[in-house]
Amino acid sequence: MTLLEEAPPVTTAAPLAPAARLLPALGAVYRAQLARAKVSRIPLLFVATFQSLGILVMMRGVVDPGDNPAAHAVVAGSSVLVVAFVALNLLAQYFGRLRATGGLDHYATLPVPPASVVLGTAAAYASFTLPGALVTAGVGAWMFELPWAHLWVLLAVVPLAGAALAGLGAACGLLAPRQEIATLLGQLGMSAALLLGVLPVAHLPEAVRWLRDLLPSTYGVEAFARTFTASPDWAAVVGDLSVCAVVGLASLALATRAYRWATTR
Amino acid sequence: MSDTDRLAPGATPQGGLGGPGQHAPQCCTVRDLAKTYRTRSRGGATEIKANDGIDLDIRCGEVFGLLGPNGAGKSTLVRQLTGLLRPDRGSVQILGHDIVRRPELAARLLAYLGQESSALDELTVVMAAETTGQLRGLSRAQARAETADVLTELGLEPIAARPLAKLSGGQRRLACFAATLVGERPLLVLDEPTTGMDPVARRAVWAAVDRRRAERGTTVLLVTHNVIEAETVLDRVAVVDDGRVIACDTPGGLKALVDGDVRLDLVWRTEAPVEVPAVARLAERAERTGRRWTVRTTPEEARELVAAVTTGPAFAALDDFTLATPSLEDAYLKLGGRHGGLAK
Numbered sequence: 001m002t003l004l005e006e007a008p009p010v011t012t013a014a015p016l017a018p019a020a021r022l023l024p025a026l027g028a029v030y031r032a033q034l035a036r037a038k039v040s041r042i043p044l045l046f047v048a049t050f051q052s053l054g055i056l057v058m059m060r061g062v063v064d065p066g067d068n069p070a071a072h073a074v075v076a077g078s079s080v081l082v083v084a085f086v087a088l089n090l091l092a093q094y095f096g097r098l099r100a101t102g103g104l105d106h107y108a109t110l111p112v113p114p115a116s117v118v119l120g121t122a123a124a125y126a127s128f129t130l131p132g133a134l135v136t137a138g139v140g141a142w143m144f145e146l147p148w149a150h151l152w153v154l155l156a157v158v159p160l161a162g163a164a165l166a167g168l169g170a171a172c173g174l175l176a177p178r179q180e181i182a183t184l185l186g187q188l189g190m191s192a193a194l195l196l197g198v199l200p201v202a203h204l205p206e207a208v209r210w211l212r213d214l215l216p217s218t219y220g221v222e223a224f225a226r227t228f229t230a231s232p233d234w235a236a237v238v239g240d241l242s243v244c245a246v247v248g249l250a251s252l253a254l255a256t257r258a259y260r261w262a263t264t265r
Numbered sequence: 266m267s268d269t270d271r272l273a274p275g276a277t278p279q280g281g282l283g284g285p286g287q288h289a290p291q292c293c294t295v296r297d298l299a300k301t302y303r304t305r306s307r308g309g310a311t312e313i314k315a316n317d318g319i320d321l322d323i324r325c326g327e328v329f330g331l332l333g334p335n336g337a338g339k340s341t342l343v344r345q346l347t348g349l350l351r352p353d354r355g356s357v358q359i360l361g362h363d364i365v366r367r368p369e370l371a372a373r374l375l376a377y378l379g380q381e382s383s384a385l386d387e388l389t390v391v392m393a394a395e396t397t398g399q400l401r402g403l404s405r406a407q408a409r410a411e412t413a414d415v416l417t418e419l420g421l422e423p424i425a426a427r428p429l430a431k432l433s434g435g436q437r438r439l440a441c442f443a444a445t446l447v448g449e450r451p452l453l454v455l456d457e458p459t460t461g462m463d464p465v466a467r468r469a470v471w472a473a474v475d476r477r478r479a480e481r482g483t484t485v486l487l488v489t490h491n492v493i494e495a496e497t498v499l500d501r502v503a504v505v506d507d508g509r510v511i512a513c514d515t516p517g518g519l520k521a522l523v524d525g526d527v528r529l530d531l532v533w534r535t536e537a538p539v540e541v542p543a544v545a546r547l548a549e550r551a552e553r554t555g556r557r558w559t560v561r562t563t564p565e566e567a568r569e570l571v572a573a574v575t576t577g578p579a580f581a582a583l584d585d586f587t588l589a590t591p592s593l594e595d596a597y598l599k600l601g602g603r604h605g606g607l608a609k
């Protein structure tokens with residue numbers, strides 16, 4: 001230390017490199033996550049789809065096919081369950097692991113808006129569930145003798161329910177103090193989506209119905225279930241989807257805050 | 266590494282890459298930085314003082330090293346400089362910006378290679394570098410072009426299409442280093458960049474660092490506990506131990522602390538011949554690791570010892586011996602650093 005003379009201080013602050021902008025960064029995260037999903041998540045997508053198909057088969061034993069509310073609920077519920085499995089459960093695990101293993105440091109030392117990372121990842125996980133949800137809905141409609149005419153509604157249900165569930169999953173993963181707790185929360189959330197989404201509403205006790213109303217995927221399930229009736233009430237469908245969208249925005253905002261919190265402790 | 270890998274005395278260029286002048290402007294100024302980790306366990310709360318009053322001055326265009334054993338607090342220090350960890354007290358100025366007050370600015374001033382990176386694991390090498398470049402603010406086309414250049418520069422093209430998780434440890438480290446270089450920054454902060462790398466990969470890393478410094482005046486802050494690396498690539502080095510900087514100088518300057526002493530290493534074939542009086546005396550003061558004995562002493566005494574062990578029964582039992590001028594490791598030990606933590 002002795003041989004050093006006092007170095008002249010920087011008089012003016014050096015210029016800052018430009019930060020990444022929201023949409024291009026979101027696109028980059030989305031593409032990377034989709035590529036990543038191709039490598040490692042395809043088997044899990046099969047698991048998610050088979051799980052839902054299994055539930056359809058099981059419920060076929062207790063629910064009559066045809067145009068009745070229980071059949072609608074089972075088919076809609078098991079389709080949205082694919083989304084819950086991937087967007088909630090897997091995303092909670094992913095962010096939990098990222099945080100536990102120091103992977104978040106990588107993003108935190110890049111000038112990228114938190115929303116890009118959270119939304120890009122959530123969108124990749126959600127869009128990756130679309131094929132599974134479509135297959136489940138198609139098979140379910142066939143098993144329960146329901147019309148296929150309005151299956152296209154899934155194109156709106158998956159992204160909206162996906163956003164809500166993915167935001168919730170990401171927030172669980174980012175806020176959980178330990179990785180195992182993140183995994184646990186993801187599993188619990190998915191079990192809730194399974195029980196509350198698939199079981200016909202009429203049979204549920206009052207308290208459980210309240211819980212059901214709090215779960216963001218419920219509105220996606222209801223919107224989709226309505227389209228199986230002979231003449232769907234489109235206003236109600238749009239209403240449910242709007243609730244889904246609002247909850248989705250809120251849960252993604254929560255996830256973004258959680259990310260900010262997790263990266264700046 | 267054995268002693269034969271050590272560069273011959275005099276062949277070591279002081280500040281291997283040719284440092285900047287003493288009057289280069291300041292890149293990074295750290296004052297009185299402190300961080301205590303508090304962990305709660307069943308036995309109550311424990312406190313670990315990971316950093317305790319650290320001062321650093323890093324000049325622009327310098328390759329500056331942090332040397333120290335495991336747990337010395339090196340990573341904790343760089344994580345505070347990169348805005349990842351909030352210090353308990355103290356200040357960090359990088360290129361004129363206050364990083365303690367505005368940690369989010371660090372990402373626009375420096376590129377960081379963490380000690381472990383799981384964020385990129387399932388991506389291919391190209392995808393990892395390109396995505397990182399885009400998140401560092403490059404357009405997709407720019408990121409693609411820079412990635413191609415960096416992969417060529419580091420010789421990563423043959424494995425460019427493979428996912429990081431399927432690469433060897435050294436290859437993965439090099440791929441992460443490549444991602445760090447896409448999207449230029451005036452300061453590179455590298456936490457043990459060459460861990461697990463073979464000599465070819467290591468040379469590629471140092472060549473890349475050197476080129477950036479020569480062409481753009483890039484400053485490099487490097488964490489290591491490898492003495493050889495520190496001696497050959499660093500302009501200046503701060504020795505960190507137990508959360509404090511115990512010395513800060515050029516590698517040559519640090520070695521001057523132990524000037525005059527030499528180190529004698531003896532390796533016995535099987536048992537040391539303690540019936541020889543000179544060997545018996547040596548047994549009391551040598552630092553022993555298996556069949557290897559090490560003593561630090563004056564050149565005169567070393568000459569007598571060599572004479573004693575290269576004749577008679579002692580020589581018959583001797584497998585190998587080396588007499589070496591002091592290394593940074595010796596300087597480190599003399600400074601009172603905890604024993605044995607540095608890679609030889």
Ligand SMILES: Nc1ncnc2c1ncn2[C@@H]1O[C@H](COP(=O)(O)OP(=O)(O)OP(=O)(O)O)[C@@H](O)[C@H]1O
Nearest residue numbers: 302304313315334335336337338339340341342490
């Ligand atoms: N998140 C943490 N919580 C509690 N203690 C920690 C944490 N991170 C590091 N420590 C402790 O702080 C001290 C310094 O750790 P640090 O990671 O800075 O060491 P290091 O010099 O980088 O070591 P290495 O050469 O092994 O990478 C160690 O005693 C370590 O156990």
Ligand SMILES: [Mg+2]
Nearest residue numbers: 339340341380
């Ligand atoms: Mg470390």
